[in-house]
Amino acid sequence: MKIALLAGDGIGPEIMAQARRVLDALELSDLDLAEADVGGAAYRKHGHPLPDETLAIARDADAVLFGAVGDPGCDNLERHLRPEQAILGLRSNLGLFANLRPAKMFPGLEDMSGLKPEIAREIDVLIVRELNGDVYFGEKAMRVLDDGRRQGYDFMSYAEDEVRRIAHVAFRAAQGRGGKLCSVDKANVLETSQLWREVVIETAADYPDVELSHMYVDNAAMQMVRNPGQFDVIVTGNLFGDILSDQASMCVGSIGLLASASLGERQTQYGTFGMYEPIHGSAPDIAGQGKANPMAMILSLAMLLRHSLGLEDKAAQVEAAVAKALEDGVLGGDLGGTAGTAEIGDAVVARL
Numbered sequence: 001m002k003i004a005l006l007a008g009d010g011i012g013p014e015i016m017a018q019a020r021r022v023l024d025a026l027e028l029s030d031l032d033l034a035e036a037d038v039g040g041a042a043y044r045k046h047g048h049p050l051p052d053e054t055l056a057i058a059r060d061a062d063a064v065l066f067g068a069v070g071d072p073g074c075d076n077l078e079r080h081l082r083p084e085q086a087i088l089g090l091r092s093n094l095g096l097f098a099n100l101r102p103a104k105m106f107p108g109l110e111d112m113s114g115l116k117p118e119i120a121r122e123i124d125v126l127i128v129r130e131l132n133g134d135v136y137f138g139e140k141a142m143r144v145l146d147d148g149r150r151q152g153y154d155f156m157s158y159a160e161d162e163v164r165r166i167a168h169v170a171f172r173a174a175q176g177r178g179g180k181l182c183s184v185d186k187a188n189v190l191e192t193s194q195l196w197r198e199v200v201i202e203t204a205a206d207y208p209d210v211e212l213s214h215m216y217v218d219n220a221a222m223q224m225v226r227n228p229g230q231f232d233v234i235v236t237g238n239l240f241g242d243i244l245s246d247q248a249s250m251c252v253g254s255i256g257l258l259a260s261a262s263l264g265e266r267q268t269q270y271g272t273f274g275m276y277e278p279i280h281g282s283a284p285d286i287a288g289q290g291k292a293n294p295m296a297m298i299l300s301l302a303m304l305l306r307h308s309l310g311l312e313d314k315a316a317q318v319e320a321a322v323a324k325a326l327e328d329g330v331l332g333g334d335l336g337g338t339a340g341t342a343e344i345g346d347a348v349v350a351r352l
């Protein structure tokens, strides 16, 4: 079993070190780990945020564990050289179109949510975010108009097959959960969303057991804080999913808790090939200080064990250890506590 470890920038290496300790503690046999540079760190060393060698190592693995990328010192580089292009390049080159972002309340953490505890308690949502299309990957540029004004533009689009394949993932996920799917779009304004909605409705014919609803994204953002318990599975496009998942994280308590899996169609002998990463970024404001919460990273490792290595028991073991640490009051600064990155790693390893 081969796992590529791409730690990246900022807090990436700090949280990756803790996930690695958890992985070591599981004592899996036949494990082959390959580290590679990515993001700003790779740009500084190799002149590109996603060197060919890194992409090859990722492609060659059964799964990729990814920390975070983003480096304020690279924000003025040409766009194709910026750290964020590494994650976008991995997602598109590896065909990882289905991004699963679960947000569920941990027992005992209700008071840490930005919401009232009785509302926060109900959160158990899976956001299924399309990851290979939308305004992220359309033509984009900055140009000067005839009258001399500068204009930036980004082309938003979805083709029907792109919508259909993510809709199938979401319907199947809903079948395995509460049987409810809410498709989030902006069909009242955007043609991209109008097609999205039509294709989701067409796809629903294959899933008569799933209750489908539709919601405009502005309302969905409001409903996510008003009554997040109403959601079971949400399916949405790349941009809306990015925003709604950060929002959902604060409903749970912290962005330092939310993991994600990015999956495509490729099957290995162990499971589905995928890339796993926290939903947060490189957190430059706390990088290098040992303050980052590594739980989202560790929970991403759990998703890797489940989806790519077929090790459901181990995945559940890691998730239970994280939940127990939280229940025992091991809280990072992001949750109002004082536990540092390594201390949280210690606490999780001790509870495995």
Ligand SMILES: NC(=O)c1ccc[n+]([C@@H]2O[C@H](COP(=O)([O-])OP(=O)(O)OC[C@H]3O[C@@H](n4cnc5c(N)ncnc54)[C@H](O)[C@@H]3O)[C@@H](O)[C@H]2O)c1
Residues within 6 Å of the ligand: 011, 067, 068, 069, 070, 071, 072, 084, 087, 255, 256, 277, 278, 279, 280, 281, 282, 283, 284, 285, 286, 291, 292, 293, 294, 296, 332, 334
């Ligand atoms: N997948 C990724 O690699 C990814 C995701 C989001 C942002 N980014 C990049 O990261 C950089 C910083 O972006 P940003 O500040 O908008 O978002 P961010 O998620 O890095 O940080 C937002 C806030 O949350 C805090 N935070 C995030 N993760 C935390 C953790 N594990 N523990 C404790 N606190 C945590 C940060 O300290 C910060 O105050 C940018 O360059 C951005 O492009 C990368």
Ligand SMILES: CC(C)[C@H](C(=O)O)[C@@H](O)C(=O)O
Residues within 6 Å of the ligand: 084, 087, 088, 242, 279, 280, 281
């Ligand atoms: C860093 C950025 C490109 C990325 C995204 O927008 O997808 C991040 O915000 C995320 O949520 O994974």
Ligand SMILES: [Mg+2]
Residues within 6 Å of the ligand: 242, 243, 246, 279
């Ligand atoms: Mg994001």
